[in-house]
Amino acid sequence: MDLVSLRPEGLYCAAGDFFIDPWRAVDRAVITHAHADHARGGHRHVLASQDSEAVLRVRLGASLPFQGLAYGDRIDHHGVRISLHPAGHVLGSAQVRLEHAGQVWVASGDYFASGHDESNPTCPAFEPVRCHCFITESTFGLPLYRWAPQAEVLAQIGDWWRDNAATGHASVLLAYSFGKAQRLLAGLDADIGPMLVHGSVAAINEAYLASGVDLPETALLDSSTDPRAVARALVVTPPNTLASPWARALGPHRVAFASGWMQLRQARRRQGMDRGFALSDHADWPGLQRAIGATGAQRVIVTHGEEAVMVRWLRAQGLRAETFRTPFGDGEVGEAGD
Numbered sequence: 001m002d003l004v005s006l007r008p009e010g011l012y013c014a015a016g017d018f019f020i021d022p023w024r025a026v027d028r029a030v031i032t033h034a035h036a037d038h039a040r041g042g043h044r045h046v047l048a049s050q051d052s053e054a055v056l057r058v059r060l061g062a063s064l065p066f067q068g069l070a071y072g073d074r075i076d077h078h079g080v081r082i083s084l085h086p087a088g089h090v091l092g093s094a095q096v097r098l099e100h101a102g103q104v105w106v107a108s109g110d111y112f113a114s115g116h117d118e119s120n121p122t123c124p125a126f127e128p129v130r131c132h133c134f135i136t137e138s139t140f141g142l143p144l145y146r147w148a149p150q151a152e153v154l155a156q157i158g159d160w161w162r163d164n165a166a167t168g169h170a171s172v173l174l175a176y177s178f179g180k181a182q183r184l185l186a187g188l189d190a191d192i193g194p195m196l197v198h199g200s201v202a203a204i205n206e207a208y209l210a211s212g213v214d215l216p217e218t219a220l221l222d223s224s225t226d227p228r229a230v231a232r233a234l235v236v237t238p239p240n241t242l243a244s245p246w247a248r249a250l251g252p253h254r255v256a257f258a259s260g261w262m263q264l265r266q267a268r269r270r271q272g273m274d275r276g277f278a279l280s281d282h283a284d285w286p287g288l289q290r291a292i293g294a295t296g297a298q299r300v301i302v303t304h305g306e307e308a309v310m311v312r313w314l315r316a317q318g319l320r321a322e323t324f325r326t327p328f329g330d331g332e333v334g335e336a337g338d
């Protein structure tokens with residue numbers, strides 16, 4: 001029998017009677033990370049990585065019934081051995097390893113891997129876990145998605161910020177508040193100018209700092225901020241905040257979006273950005289291939305994004321491949337991370 005199957009509530013482990021990242025409220029949920037398309041409220045019991053606790057409580061409420069598990073530690077539930085392993089996506093992100101009756105399955109959640117030897121500096125790197133069946137995300141599972149080395153992209157963003165500051169423009173950098181914002185702050189040169197953040201970014205920064213991740217000093221941007229303080233600044237804020245009063249009160253400024261979707265020229269044009277920087281917290285096409293190969297899995301279930309091309313490619317490699325269709329996938333706008 002399959003260790004994990006698809007139910008209306010989400011991915012279900014029948015042997016252990018629990019769900020992984022369910023999108024409806026359930027009794028027992030294992031949550032891979034705190035992005036909104038994985039972490040829903042209302043569950044009666046939540047198991048997740050220790051490192052994800054602070055952000056999950058920011059997102060789902062302080063009274064969340066939470067059980068934390070350190071990466072690599074194991075618990076047994078109804079005879080199913082459960083352990084969590086770094087996914088390299090955001091703070092606390094985990095792959096879920098399940099072992100039962102000699103079968104090992106791994107559900108990846110979202111993960112970061114690329115064709116370059118690099119990892120997300122704000123969380124432990126993706127760790128390949130050997131398994132019989134690997135349930136992989138495929139947000140950017142098309143051959144056209146190939147990330148440039150992140151140091152290169154961060155240098156381009158730094159140049160953009162420096163040029164804007166030289167002409168008295170603020171640099172408004174749109175980024176999801178959980179994950180992308182912290183990765184940008186950690187990776188950019190704080191000597192270029194002051195760094196200001198939106199309140200939703202500041203709240204998540206706190207959780208990163210509490211977990212021991214190094215972030216530069218930032219100031220909160222709101223309606224009380226002195227406009228003169230913004231002139232040379234980098235402003236890191238989620239895409240949906242551009243209509244806020246403080247944003248309309250900004251002096252001269254330029255706007256860019258940091259997202260994997262920015263690899264597509266149409267996406268940049270549609271968003272009406274001055275610039276787009278393709279920096280993603282997800283695996284690109286070579287990263288997906290490399291990560292899947294490293295699991296040694298003979299069976300792969302593709303979910304969460306571009307599935308058809310990936311399934312075809314996996315079958316051409318002689319693997320058994322299929323999809324789980326979930327209500328969430330590519331192109332989602334909001335606090336899903338990208």
Ligand SMILES: [Zn+2]
Binds near residue numbers: 110337
């Ligand atoms: Zn995510």
Ligand SMILES: [Zn+2]
Binds near residue numbers: 336337
């Ligand atoms: Zn996701």
